[in-house]
Amino acid sequence: MTRAKLCGLTRGDDLHAAVDAGADMVGFVTGVPIETPRELDPEAAADLVDRVPDGVTSVLVTMPDSPAAGADLVDRVGADAIQVHGFSAEEIDELAAATDRSVFAAVDAADDLSGYTAADAIVLDSTDEHGAGGTGETHDWERAREVVADLDTPVLLAGGLTPENVASAVRTAEPFGVDVSSGVEEAGGKKDHDALRRFVERATVESVRA
Numbered sequence: 001m002t003r004a005k006l007c008g009l010t011r012g013d014d015l016h017a018a019v020d021a022g023a024d025m026v027g028f029v030t031g032v033p034i035e036t037p038r039e040l041d042p043e044a045a046a047d048l049v050d051r052v053p054d055g056v057t058s059v060l061v062t063m064p065d066s067p068a069a070g071a072d073l074v075d076r077v078g079a080d081a082i083q084v085h086g087f088s089a090e091e092i093d094e095l096a097a098a099t100d101r102s103v104f105a106a107v108d109a110a111d112d113l114s115g116y117t118a119a120d121a122i123v124l125d126s127t128d129e130h131g132a133g134g135t136g137e138t139h140d141w142e143r144a145r146e147v148v149a150d151l152d153t154p155v156l157l158a159g160g161l162t163p164e165n166v167a168s169a170v171r172t173a174e175p176f177g178v179d180v181s182s183g184v185e186e187a188g189g190k191k192d193h194d195a196l197r198r199f200v201e202r203a204t205v206e207s208v209r210a
């Protein structure tokens with residue numbers, strides 16, 4: 001069954017709704033050098049991470065200055081996994097060596113991914129000029145399908161997914177999982193609880209049919 005990662009959570013009631021909707025992974029954005037309504041300070045992220053139930057993977061989403069800084073931050077926040085945007089394959093190697101948490105490499109779908117072998121998962125995203133995610137932009141799902149087929153590493157398809165398009169995305173790319181943030185918001189940083197539920201339902205129903 002396709003896994004669902006619900007990302008950019010900033011409020012306790014949104015976390016609760018994401019878990020109730022059936023999220024496999026929940027993401028919290030901390031330590032990014034761009035303006036985003038989804039950013040939390042590390043203490044607020046740690047507080048939400050503490051409230052993630054067993055069986056749901058907590059993910060720190062960040063853009064650290066160095067692999068060592070990423071390893072320190074994920075320890076401080078206490079998340080199960082660290083998702084890093086904007087790192088080269090060599091920096092992902094260093095991060096994986098510096099932490100015992102899972103490492104998700106968030107990369108632009110157009111990038112060469114062959115070197116990212118140390119990552120536990122690839123988040124295949126649409127990124128902005130800084131390498132940041134949360135863009136709400138889709139990318140070529142046929143190319144994503146080739147990436148999924150070529151890599152041994154699990155791929156989370158991200159970028160512009162919504163409750164309306166996620167079934168088609170899953171059918172086309174057949175990823176290990178899907179990742180959404182802005183497509184399930186009622187306003188910047190605030191999730192629409194009905195959209196969270198519909199997103200997970202449609203992502204997983206489609207994968208059962210496939």
Ligand SMILES: O=C(O)c1ccccc1NCC(=O)[C@H](O)[C@H](O)COP(=O)(O)O
Nearest residue numbers: 007036132133134136159160180181182
């Ligand atoms: O959400 C942000 O503002 C953000 C900023 C900097 C780095 C990453 C960020 N978000 C990552 C995600 O929320 C998701 O992993 C992914 O990019 C999907 O975003 P969306 O296209 O909004 O569904």
